[in-house]
Amino acid sequence: MTIDPTSRHPHSVSADRRRLLRRIGTFISYAGLSLIALLFLFPFFWMVSNAVRSNAEVMAVPVRIFPEEYQWGTFVDAFVSLPFGTFLLNSFIVACGVTAIVIAVSCLSAYAFARLRFPGREGLLLTFLSTLMIPQVMLVIPLFLLVSKLGWINTYHGMILPVAFSSFGTFLLRQFILGIPKDLDEAAMMDGASRLRILVKIIVPLAMPAIGLLALFTFIAQWKSFLWPLIATSGLEKATLPLGLTLFQTQQGTAWNYIMAGATISMLPGVVLAIVLQRVIYKGISVGSGFGGR
Secondary structure (H helix, E strand, O other), X not given: OOOOXXXXXXXXXXXXXXXXXXXXXXXXXXXXXXXXXXXXXXXXXXXXXXXXXXXXXXXXXXXXXXXXXXXXXXXXXXXXXXXXXXXXXXXXXXXXXXXXXXXXXXXXXXXXXHHOXXXXXXXXXXXXXXXXXXXXXXXXXXXXXXXXXXXXXOOHHXXXXXHOOOHHHHHXXXXXXXXXXXXXXXXXXXXXXXXXXXXXXXXXXXXXXXXXXXXXXXXXXXXXOOHHHHHHOOOOOOOOHHHHHHHHEEOOEEOHHHHHHHHHHHHHHHHHXXXXXXXXXXXXXXXXXXXXXX
């Protein structure tokens, strides 16, 4: 009896078919993700594309994806035509100040809600979180009246302190702290550590992934904030970057290429911060999964 060497076992054919289907599925998945990524990146590409063309070409019809002539000097012109450096410095001071205070307050309040036992804790937490449902627009007039009475209009502390509160940050860190084993706190207390020392030496280092994520969200939100800086400032001395970009809109027209160039420059700090913190944020996924079920 002879066996045809070209014949294959049915199980081998089935395995080859499964591998082929798996490769096709992987290819389709990556192709779909690439398409979605391109859709999300297109607005950024369009912003840069409009920044390196003349204002007349920005408004030209039909629309061209790529400019006829690249004008890289638009970035320099936009930077020097206004006190752009002052706008960047003001935005940096306000965003960093709000971020630092939000992280400090959120760490303290989150630890209290996660670890301390006191009467009315759950009700106070619910009240705390209910502030998330209050639109910022409803708070603008009371905050303005308060800041005006204190004489804080057109000052850094008037721009920072009224918005340096985040119930979302407290909730985010509380949920992360709940996943950290309480045995660590008890062991430290047996060695004579105070609550504050436990928070600083144990909880904060372990919660750095969540703190990094909160820092990223808070910094970007304050960096692009427009409403409160508009109300809390007068003139260009303390104006932030979003307010400065509106100065390219005049009675003679709108310099859209300058606005796009300024928006591109203003986007860079958030991108750099996201790149710097991505390792810390990714580490939080593994740390959180390692504490799962505790």
